[in-house]
Amino acid sequence: MTIQVKAEAISLRKKNKQIVQNINFTLEGNKIVGLLGRNGAGKTSLLSILAAFRPATNGQFLLNGEDVFENPKAMEQIIFVRERNVEYETEKVSRWIDTAQQLRPNFDRAYADELAKRFKLPQDSKVSKLSRGMQSALHVIIGLASRAPVTLFDEAYLGMDAPAREIFYEEVLRDFVEHPRLIILSTHLISEMDGLFEEVAIIHEGELLLHEGKEEVLERGYRLTGDAEAVDQLSENKRVLKTESLGGTKSVMVYGELAEKDERLARSHGLEIGTLSLQELFIHLTEVDHHE
Known part of the structure; x- marks a missing residue:
């Protein structure tokens, strides 16, 4: 099935502040898209609307023609990987991965275990006791192993050191080749990640500055x-x-x-x-x- 994500006049307003304004674009097919923007540009807000974590003030995100918000069928096909507060999480890493497996129909537990070994993530540790880098690795592992048709990484590498980030980039590309899907990578580490991108979208001050193929932009x-x-x-x-x-x-x-x-x-x-x-x-x- 061909994946199509369409943003139709997406706007988000919080109190008296406009966060994103009238964003329109279409992503079609299996590809890796770089979502670029300065801090506060609206990247996380835009992805949270796409992941149905919050409603847009105006407009809608469509997944294969269906509005994603409050749509269990659509939400099952999207995973949003981001930094989270796990300070009070007492479960062990292995249990967290088990829960993710239960919620995601395409989840590959063997691949998750392989990734845990690559990142040196101890599955018998409590989630709350992990370092920030290991927490990032856990989120990335769940995102990759879920193999959701639409996978959103919102600066998911935060806290990782350079070797761990390199593993992340390698695995994104390797698993995309073996299991194609639509992957959106939100990042400010552009020089490290631009080799992954087929398309680029730049958000600036809440508006879409450009959305084109990476090579067209570079030319x-x-x-x-x-x-x-x-x-x-x-x-x-x-x-x-x-x-x-x-x-x-x-x-x-x-x-x-x-x-x-x-x-x-x-x-x-x-x-x-x-x-x-x-x-x-x-x-x-x-x-x-x-x-x-």
Whole structure:
């Protein structure tokens, strides 16, 4: 069955504050999507509405054409993995995993046990006694082993050290290849995770800044470096994200299509044309948008 998630004019307001505003997008098929945004941009709120943890003030999330809110059939197909307060949880890790298995029809307990060994997670420990990194590992294990058709990871790696995060990234990709589904990864560690993404959605100040294929986004970002006068000429009327100057040399980051004639002109002036990383584009697109 092809999975389709559709956001229709999603808005959320808390008291007098607008958290997310009029968000529309469609995700179709099995893929890994990066949900990017600065702290407070609205990523967690958006995912919590998709997971039916809360209703939207306006609009709706549809899963294969059905509203997810208060829909047990739809909710069974979605898992929301996030940091949780487990301070008062007295159950052992093994029991927590047992409970998850009972609630999730696609749960693979053998895979959960394999992941516990990879993360060195002690299943005989009480959940409340785990370190923050081990708590994150427990949530990630349940998220991966559940194999829900729609799997949402909301900065689920928080508390993990670099080796544990690397295991997480490896397992997301490995299990996605073996058991394809729609995975949404909310993150601010873009440089570590961008290799996983097929599509990218950027939320900024509660609004959807862009939603496109990752390669399409990257193709529209470039850097021009060289003689300052020539750089100014080539970047005139372009969307310049950042400018750096040193003597008679200038470097600019540009977001927009590099036309063939501009590329030829740049090379004729001896300018260097470089690529931009997804993290660079994210940082400066949100900075520029913030100040406009």
